[in-house]
Each structure stands twice: as C-alpha cells, then as structure tokens.
Amino acid sequence: MSANSRLTTAAHALAWIGLYQRQGHEVATSEQIATSANTNPVVIRRLLGELRRAGLVESRRGAGAGWSLARELGSITLLDVYEAVEPGPLFAMHRTTPDQGCVVGHGIQPAMRGIYQDIEETLRHELARVTLEKVLRDVLAAPRQPL
Template identity: 70%
Template sequence: MSANSKLTVAVHALAWVGLYQSRGHDVATSEQIAESANTNPVVIRRLLGQLRSAGLVHARRGAGAGWMMSRDLADITVLDVYDAIESGPLFDMHRAEPNQGCVVGAGIQPALSNVYSRLDQTLRSELARTTVADVLRDTLSAS
C-alpha cells in the first residue's frame, strides 16, 4: 500500500498561496503552485476545488485568473484541510463480512472499530493543534 499525499500537497498549496499573497501578489495560478509542489497543475486544481468548497480559498475567473485565500493562514488548521480533502475513515473494515462462525471473524470488526475510533480521535486532535501558518513558519525556518 502506498501512503496518501493529498493532505501534504493541499497544505503545501495553501502555504504557498498565503506566502505569495503576503508578498503583495493578488492571485496565484495552479501552474505556479504546481511548480512549487513539483506536481501537475491538474492535481493542484482538483485539490483547490475541494478547498474552495470548504471555504478556504476562492478563485478569480477571466483576465488575471487565479486562486486567493479566503481566510488567514492562522485561522486554518491542518484539520480543516484534512476535512476538506479526505472523505471516509482513516482505516476501514474488510469489504466482505468475515465468517461469523469463526471466533476471530466474529470479533475482529468490533475490536478493530474501537482501535480505529481512538486513532481517529487522536488524529483529529493533533491536526487541530496546528495551523497552516504554523506549517509555513516551520517551513521557512527549515529552508
């Protein structure tokens, strides 16, 4: 299984747009953001579309088209970004119901549901502690 990098790219995009705007620029294009993230602009547009639906960014169409922050980076937690782009639980059960006639099959889902619920609560709590402004500050300190 491969790790999902959507959250990383989405936070990267928001941090980049926020920094770009703080330096006096009006709008950022998906091509500019994609160059920083070293990905395809289509990937950026898809993520920014989800972030727009969550009210984190908005787009200007027509001449001078591009993306702008809807909220200050200090008012956006990584949990806000996660909720905007991720649908569904972090971990899930088998697609097929396990054999209920087996002692492990009958008890595995309730046992793991408890573990997964605690993991989800911990993840959400940790993501809520960090803003995109925090990430940008740490990013600029590291480079």
C-alpha cells in the same frame, strides 16, 4: 499499500498561496503551485476545488484568474484541510463481511472499530492544534539543502 499525500499537497498549496499573497500578489495559478509541489496542475486544481468547497480558498476566473486564500493562514488548521480533502474514515473495515462462523472473523471488526476510533480522535485533536501559519513558519525556518 502506499501512503496518501493529499493532506501534505493541500497544505503545501495553501502555504504557497499564503506566502505568495504576502509578497503582494493577489492570486496564484495552479501551474505556479504545481511547479512548487512538483506535480501536475490538474492535481492541484482538484485539491483546490475541494478546498474552495470547504471555504478555505477562493477562485477568480477570466483575466487575472487564479486562487487566493479565503481565510488567514492563522485561522486555518490542518484539521480544516484534512476534512476538506480526506472525506471518510482514516481506516476502513473489510470490503466484504468476514466469515461470521469463525471466531476471528466474527470479532475482528468490533475489536478494530474501537481502536480506529481512538486513533482518529487523537489524529483530529493533533491536527486541530496546528495552523497553516505555523506550517508556513516552519517551512521558512527549515534549512535549505543544496541541490
């Protein structure tokens, strides 16, 4: 099972747009952001569409088209980003109902449900504590590795 990178890529895009705007630019293109994230612009456009629906970015069409922040980085938390790009629970139950005649099959979902709820509550609490402003500060403070 591979890890999901949508939250990381969305945070990357927002931090990039925030820095780009601080440098005096009004809008950023999905191609520019995709170059930084080393991914396809379509991936970035899809994520930005979800972030737009959540009110975190705005888009401009036509001449001068691109993306801009709808809010300051200091008012956007990683929880805001997570909720925009990761709908649904972090963990899921079986795709089909386990054998209810089996002691483990009968009890596994109730046992795991409580554990998962606690984990998700902790995750949400921690994500709510971190703003994109802090993420950008940490990015800018990180030592650069030689290529």
